[in-house]
Amino acid sequence: MAALDGKVALVTGGASGIGLRAAQIFAEAGASVVLADRNADGVAEAAREIGPGAAAVGGDVTNEDDAAAMVNACVQHFGRLDIAFNNAGIGGFAPIQDYDLDAFRRVLDVCLTGVFLCIKHEAKQLIAQGGGGSLINTASLNAMQATEGLSAYCSAKAGVAMLTKVAALELGRHDIRVNAIGPGLISTPLTQGLRDVPGLEEAFVNEAPIGRIGEPEDIAQLALYLASDASSLMTGQTLFIDGGANINRYPPLFEFFGVGQ
Numbered sequence: 001m002a003a004l005d006g007k008v009a010l011v012t013g014g015a016s017g018i019g020l021r022a023a024q025i026f027a028e029a030g031a032s033v034v035l036a037d038r039n040a041d042g043v044a045e046a047a048r049e050i051g052p053g054a055a056a057v058g059g060d061v062t063n064e065d066d067a068a069a070m071v072n073a074c075v076q077h078f079g080r081l082d083i084a085f086n087n088a089g090i091g092g093f094a095p096i097q098d099y100d101l102d103a104f105r106r107v108l109d110v111c112l113t114g115v116f117l118c119i120k121h122e123a124k125q126l127i128a129q130g131g132g133g134s135l136i137n138t139a140s141l142n143a144m145q146a147t148e149g150l151s152a153y154c155s156a157k158a159g160v161a162m163l164t165k166v167a168a169l170e171l172g173r174h175d176i177r178v179n180a181i182g183p184g185l186i187s188t189p190l191t192q193g194l195r196d197v198p199g200l201e202e203a204f205v206n207e208a209p210i211g212r213i214g215e216p217e218d219i220a221q222l223a224l225y226l227a228s229d230a231s232s233l234m235t236g237q238t239l240f241i242d243g244g245a246n247i248n249r250y251p252p253l254f255e256f257f258g259v260g261q
């Protein structure tokens with residue numbers, strides 16, 4: 001029997017990178033999967049490739065009706081919800097003194113409020129149907145490690161780590177576990193701009209005891225563990241998966257981008 005046989009999973013940010021790989025791995029492990037993303041064409045295509053055990057829904061996690069519709073899609077297509085990977089996110093870089101307010105708010109909105117809205121509607125469904133569940137949120141190495149230029153992102157991701165604890169505290173009585181993942185630098189479209197800066201990827205790797213950046217596969221395998229009953233005693237945790245980079249410091253981005261001095 002595969003680890004997620006008979007389970008129904010929702011994955012936000014399922015059109016690309018970490019979410020896409022996690023949706024594929026959840027499906028390989030026996031789950032029916034709903035991929036949600038503001039890139040509606042992207043998730044439709046990804047779901048088609050996975051096969052009949054997958055469905056897609058377009059939507060923006062910062063819109064409450066859309067977040068509710070993502071959960072409803074799981075019920076409509078597969079009858080229930082057991083697992084959710086609240087993973088959609090965006091980046092943003094600027095020195096604090098130049099940070100545009102709307103840009104700052106958008107990062108908080110997608111990375112933190114979007115996770116809250118998804119947890120809210122997932123919890124409603126899980127409590128109503130009974131039998132518990134597993135919610136997994138994507139935080140970041142930057143939930144614990146300050147990085148120049150990432151004031152909004154670091155604050156949002158630290159918020160996700162704390163939101164994960166509060167949700168775990170509140171929802172444990174319903175047998176719902178809530179954990180978060182803190183990836184380091186992962187090879188996805190989100191980090192293409194960073195990785196294109198000469199020397200930056202090397203600087204990151206030099207600070208990490210395991211000398212490589214991550215692949216979506218690394219993170220998706222941890223998501224699978226947290227989704228499955230193998231982690232049934234774990235809740236409220238943020239697990240960092242970054243080659244050990246959190247032990248050291250993040251590369252000085254102002255130096256690399258020539259700003260903020």
Ligand code: NAI
Pocket residue numbers: 012013014015016017018019036037038039042059060061062087088089090091110114138139140141182183184185186187188189190191
């Ligand atoms: P990605 O850019 O490849 O994928 C993110 C997906 O989220 C995209 O398909 C995008 O359309 C979707 N999305 C963005 N905003 C959305 C919204 N408002 N509503 C619905 N969907 C939305 O990025 P990646 O790297 O796979 O990122 C996934 C998560 O991992 C994010 O939360 C990111 O902050 C986090 N993360 C990534 C790291 C990395 O190095 N790639 C490191 C640490 C955390």
